[in-house]
Amino acid sequence: MVISMEYKLNLKKIREINSMSQKDFADILGIDRTVYNKYENEYELIPIKHLISLSNFFNFSLDYVLGIKDLNDNNLKYNRETDLKMIGARIQTWRKSNKLTQEKLAKELNTNKSVICNYEKGRNLIATPFLYQICKKYHVSADYLLGRIDKDPHK
Known part of the structure; x- marks a missing residue:
């Protein structure tokens, strides 16, 4: 796709x-x-x-x-650290709060469960197209999922 x-x-x-x-x-x-x-x-x-x-x-x-929001918010203070374990935990928490299994999310992203598992365990940084698809479909902030901000502004 x-x-x-x-x-x-x-x-x-x-x-x-x-x-x-x-x-x-x-x-x-x-x-x-x-x-x-x-x-x-x-x-x-x-x-x-x-x-x-x-x-x-x-x-x-x-x-x-990424085109998820039309305007940039210059007033936000972004976390500049990329912590794969924290990102993985955020993805897992988000997935579970949306009542998605790893298998279902993998199917939606046209990948396999092991890819999702590796993201959630902090072994790999999520791929750009997968992050984009999740954010667009589920109205979740990429900055939030990647730990750059602490609260999802879409909620």
Whole structure:
């Protein structure tokens, strides 16, 4: 299943507002400009770790860059640490509160249960398209699930 995410325009907007080139953004991420260009144009999916890095650098919400929210909330204070165990616990708590089994969530995301298990155990950072699908379908904040904020603003 191909997912069209909405980060392309927001990444470009953030970059242009800050009068930066694609090379500048690539340098922040420690990647080649051609790789960043593929991310910004959505030829390749940008890994969530890069979105977190840019979000931290420019103090914007992941919900905004992913197109889950229309406006960035500059007044929020974001946690800049990426704690896989805490993220896994948040995903698991969220899943259970929505009465989803790992199997059902895996089926919705077109993956398998072991992938969900690895996220919940903090072994892997959730993949960008899976995070996006969860947030869009269930109206949950990406910033909340990733531990960048303590309260889900959608609740």
